[in-house]
Amino acid sequence: MFKQAKNHTVDILFVITLFCVFAISVVMLTGTGASVYQNIVDSMTDNYDGRTSFSYVINKLHQSDKTGSVKLGKYEGLDSILILEEIDNITYCTYLYHYDGKLKEMFTRYGQEFDPSLGTDILALKEFKATEVSDTLFRFDITIPNSEKETLFVHLNAD
Helix, strand or coil, rough: CCCHHHHHHHHHHHHHHHHHHHHHHHHHHHHHHHHHHHHHHHHHHHHHHHHHHHHHHHHHHHCCCCCCCEEEEEEEEEEEEEEEECCEEEEEEEEEEEECCCCEEEECCCCCCCCCHCEEEEEEEEEEEEEEEECCCEEEEECCCCCCCCCCCCECCCC
């Protein structure tokens, strides 16, 4: 009878040990899966932000594809794109610029004072640099948070 009780104790310890090994494996696997999932989400977010920022700049420039309507320069010390358009014989401008860690846009009457803090936030950016390569070719260096710098060239057909 003592031998039979000893057997049951070993059986119970074996089952408990097996259960603990299984539980630890499940916890480790879940933690690893969550980590992998978080890395995928971060990568997809960075990819989306990069594509969106490039797309936004390209579309804004192509909407205003007229001779002399797009200018690059430093306004208030910030690399900026200035897009001019005339509405009812009044010239307006749209500024695209990097300020306070964001790509911002501001639409105002041409000649008004430019205050970069008043612009609308578009996307989070680490860096934004605009360069005019030629009259119709522009280069943009854009860095989104947690990513490498990417370069975009935009050619305007300018009618």
